[in-house]
Amino acid sequence: MTEFRSFRASAVVVRHADWGEADRLLTLYTREQGMVKALAKGARKITSRKAGHLQPFTHITVQLAKGRDLLIVTQAETVDAFLPLHDNLIKTGYAAYIVELLYRFSYEEEGGNPSLFKLLVDTLGRIEKEDEAWLSVRYYEMRLLDIVGFRPQLFECANCGREILPEDQFFSFATGGVICPQCGQGLPNLAKISMETLKYLRHFQRSSYRDASRAHPSPEVQKEAEALMQGYFTYLLERELNTPGFIKRIKS
Template sequence: MPTPPRTLSVEAVVLRHSDWGEADRVLVLFTREQGKVRALAKGARKMLSRKAGHLEPFTHVKVLLAQGKDFWIVTQAETLNAFLSIRADLLRTAYAALVIELLDRFTSDDGENPALFQLLVHTLSRIATLEDPFIAVQYYHLRLLDLTGFRPQLFTCLRCGKEIQPENQFFDYQEGGVICPRCAPQVPTAKGISLNTLKYLRHLQRSTFEAAQRAQPSPAERNEMETILEGYFTYLLERRLNTPHFLNEIRREIAAQR
């Protein structure tokens, strides 16, 4: 069998970190080449550390890793994009935290996924630069579901198989998609979804981002989109996400200031 590499040069996004010992940090990185990996940044908590500024959450970096006893060891780090506008704005920070939490929850240390890495980098860039990142985040949600094997069925009823008609429908988390009004009485867990919200979800699911960002859902439709997708994520992950509460708190603070 081939000998595992002793060093790795990878492109990564820092998902999170935690303190280790007196001065070190353990990083969770999502890399283009290896998927999710854990690495130790020695001395990263020291005041004069050259690595610390490159290894904050949300940062897109190039890192050189050396094989250690328990972890990969970060020997070099270079920032490719710090996404500074995310850190300077609480609403953007909340959106980015949601994106990172979802990717962290849906992935394990089981190998590369270049398409998911590219989606992550593009989404962070969109959150950093777009005036309103809402559509970029919902687009990410649906692409993440595609790339992790949980694509919801939005075009035909999961019970009878018939094409969805232009009327209000139902969505069931357990079934993984839309249930038509005729079949919904047989599915007590199905939740109502308006026709317009379903149209927006279908549009985002089948469009390029350039086409998707032309969508202009109303405030009520935005709320319904988030509720449906958050409920689906909660069912798939078997636990609630932490960041939607933070995101809603920031929105309430912004609304109160207007």
């Protein structure tokens, strides 16, 4: 991280935790510095003017000063509070999911990534406004994988390199791509992927959100695509994410 005594940043509040008697420890994803931890002194006091700006998922402009061990929040202003995300448990779950994914794929002091920051803010806005978040969340997953360097190979067989034909295929988490039926007969640990599901994932990978949002996949395709993406993330992160189970429990 570049050395600054104090700097201004655009940020989204990713997490917060109580710290000491009255402070709050924040995890922020900033456009300028990436993932950082910062201390908001006195944020838990009833009289605190900062507290309202530091709720999870809030898009803020923040002034951060370099403390002895941690960055210190000296000022914070809300750009967008995304209030409906807090009023609807399913929307809360999806917002928590996209933030958890970002958190798992980010490291402190790796520097800012304006594309990832924009994707995060745009997706929070889409979840806030849209009745059904399935599409915006799948689109976010595909774009996130692109940005962090794990773009799945969906047009050629990840094993033999031949072009994928219009038929049901396999997907390999280990090689990060589609495996043709010929190669799929002899390889272990493959998931099945229907041509219909593959068609939508390809569409999300190469389209703008405006074009992608015209898609109307069937419930079966939605279920298959979601399970496939969860499997791929579990493989890449070597652990299951916490939020999908929370979303499932709310929905049931």
